Amino acid sequence: MRMLPQTLSILCAPPAPLQEDNHSYYVSRTYGPGDARLRGLWVDMAAANRSHVKIHGILSNTHRQASRIVLSFDFPFYGHLLRQVTIATGGFIFMGDVIHRMLTATQYVAPLMANFNPSYSRNSTVQYLDNGTVFVVQWDKVYLQGKEDMGSFTFQAALHSTGRIVFGYKEIPVPVLQISATQHPVKAGLSDAFMILNPSPEVPESRRRTIYEYHRVELDTSRITSMSAVEFTPLPTCLQHQSCEMCVTSELTFNCSWCHVLQRCSSGFDRHREEWLSYGCGQQSDEKSCEDLAEDDHYSAPPSSSLSPPGEDVATSTSSLFVDGLTTEDDTKLNQYAGSEGVGSSLPAKAAGAPVHTGTIVGIILAVLLIAAIILAGIYINSHPTSNAALFFIERRPHRWPAMKFRTQGRHTTYAEVEAAGHEKEGFVEAEQC
Numbered sequence: 134m135r136m137l138p139q140t141l142s143i144l145c146a147p148p149a150p151l152q153e154d155n156h157s158y159y160v161s162r163t164y165g166p167g168d169a170r171l172r173g174l175w176v177d178m179a180a181a182n183r184s185h186v187k188i189h190g191i192l193s194n195t196h197r198q199a200s201r202i203v204l205s206f207d208f209p210f211y212g213h214l215l216r217q218v219t220i221a222t223g224g225f226i227f228m229g230d231v232i233h234r235m236l237t238a239t240q241y242v243a244p245l246m247a248n249f250n251p252s253y254s255r256n257s258t259v260q261y262l263d264n265g266t267v268f269v270v271q272w273d274k275v276y277l278q279g280k281e282d283m284g285s286f287t288f289q290a291a292l293h294s295t296g297r298i299v300f301g302y303k304e305i306p307v308p309v310l311q312i313s314a315t316q317h318p319v320k321a322g323l324s325d326a327f328m329i330l331n332p333s334p335e336v337p338e339s340r341r342r343t344i345y346e347y348h349r350v351e352l353d354t355s356r357i358t359s360m361s362a363v364e365f366t367p368l369p370t371c372l373q374h375q376s377c378e379m380c381v382t383s384e385l386t387f388n389c390s391w392c393h394v395l396q397r398c399s400s401g402f403d404r405h406r407e408e409w410l411s412y413g414c415g416q417q418s419d420e421k422s423c424e425d426l427a428e429d430d431h432y433s434a435p436p437s438s439s440l441s442p443p444g445e446d447v448a449t450s451t452s453s454l455f456v457d458g459l460t461t462e463d464d465t466k467l468n469q470y471a472g473s474e475g476v477g478s479s480l481p482a483k484a485a486g487a488p489v490h491t492g493t494i495v496g497i498i499l500a501v502l503l504i505a506a507i508i509l510a511g512i513y514i515n516s517h518p519t520s521n522a523a524l525f526f527i528e529r530r531p532h533r534w535p536a537m538k539f540r541t542q543g544r545h546t547t548y549a550e551v552e553a554a555g556h557e558k559e560g561f562v563e564a565e566q567c
Contacts, residue, residue: 156350157386158211159298159323159365163352166360174362175301176269176291178262185264191551192222192259196250196278197317198551199227199236205263209296210242211325211348212370213404218242218292220270221548222259223317224249226290230404231328231342234547237318239326239346244290244300245309245357248317250278257285268292274304278316283307296367298323302357309354317546321352323365327406338493347402374398377423390415391423 152163164170178186192200199221207214210228219227219236225243227236237246251257253276262269271289284306291299300321312319326346333339352363371389374380380391380398387400392414399405401415409415 152353152356155368156323156348157368158325158348158370159350159367161350161352162364162366163356164362164364165356166358168362171301171360171362174291174299174364175303176262176267176271176289178260178269178271178273178289181262182264186260186262188258188260189220192220192251193257194252195551196222196252197248197546197548198222199232199548200551201232202261204268204292205265206268206294208268208292208294209367211403212367212372213325218268219550220259220261222249222251222272222275223247223548224272224275224286224288226270226292228325232550234549236548237546239324239344239349241324242290242292242298243321243323244288244302244363245272245286245305245321246317247309247312247319248278249275249286251275253278253281254285266294277312280313283311298365298367300352300363300365302359302361305357305359305361309357319354321354321357321363323350324348325404327402327404329407345406347406370403371398371400372403381423 154161164174189200192198199219201217201219203217204215207216208218209215215228217230219229219232221227221236223237223246225237225241225246227241229236229240249272251259251272254274257275258273259275260271260273262271269289269291271287273287274285275287276285277283285304286306287304288300288302291301293299309319309321324346325348326344328342328344330340331343333341350365357363369385371380371383371385371387374383374389375398377391377393377398380389383389383398389398389400391398392409392412394412395405395408395414397405397409397414399409399414401409403409
């Protein structure tokens with residue numbers, strides 16, 4: 134009988150105060166334990182239609198790996214419609230188009246990004262649901278690599294077809310601030326970026342992709358607890374306007390401009406920025422009416438356009454990113470909150486009819502000689518299977534080649550894309566992977 138008043142006091146405890154923040158592109162609302170809204174935000178995977186729920190057998194048995202998934206609907210993310218996302222074992226969804234090893238840097242939806250290892254326990258799984266209106270990824274009973282004594286974490290991220298994003302936290306055994314970020318970034322929130330083709334400093338004739346983060350939402354991780362949730366409601370962007378009149382009369386906080394040749398409304402900072410700069414969009418457009426823009430022939434790809442002409446052989450390398458703008462292994466950098474309108478606007482293009490350099494000719498000759506040597510060596514090894522060279526390669530041939538294997542490079546946190554084929558996790562039936 135003495136326990137009754139205590140039980141009633143717990144049930145009647147006041148809910149944590151609602152916290153709301155405006156982040157330009159989204160409004161976030163954080164709900165604490167005891168809030169009645171929590172029940173409607175958490176998606177019960179066990180009670181959902183089992184035909185919509187899939188346990189990802191590969192990610193549930195690996196560490197620091199990611200797998201691409203095709204959605205059944207277009208998901209609006211920072212105003213862009215996405216049909217493909219990449220689920221990572223580390224508690225986040227990569228939203229970018231180009232897969233690289235540094236997925237933790239930007240372009241993510243991260244309910245709780247950390248060094249989770251689903252392969253540690255047979256009860257740990259990465260599962261997802263797609264019912265046509267919402268896509269949910271749940272990291273269920275996952276443990277931190279090397280810190281398994283902290284306990285298991287269960288949380289999810291829900292992407293709604295309306296663009297709304299919900300982070301749900303069911304089981305957070307320790308304060309997030311106690312999770313070490315030495316081996317893996319620890320953060321929660323949203324991020325997006327655009328890519329620009331820049332000339333390679335080593336080879337002027339080639340270009341590499343450089344990624345610039347133009348916006349990030351960082352959540353207060355001290356408010357992430359068991360039985361809490363964060364809801365992101367998207368705000369209008371310039372990209373939603375489909376006509377010049379709607380664009381130039383927009384009352385958004387963004388400075389929207391209309392590009393007639395692209396038939397696009399933009400602030401200049403989105404995933405189409407390189408194309409926007411290449412066609413000179415946004416230059417003095419505020420001083421012109423829609424009729425002037427339609428009649429103006431100013432908008433055409435400039436000679437210095439970074440867009441490659443048809444048939445041009447341009448070598449690019451996908452950037453391997455590192456947080457905080459540090460130089461990465463391929464000398465590409467992450468620029469947080471790029472704010473200069475001139476970024477990437479003067480990318481040189483290969484001049485038509487340019488003379489071939491002597492170094493290029495020598496390089497071609499050496500490449501031909503190297504290929505010829507490799508072919509001759511292969512012929513020799515095949516014709517002499519008992520030679521020392523043949524035995525050397527036979528002894529060292531791998532029995533299984535993974536598509537990409539995770540590598541640790543100092544403090545760089547890298548991810549690999551998993552193979553298409555997978556295996557079952559003990560105790561679970563794995564549905565066919567998309």
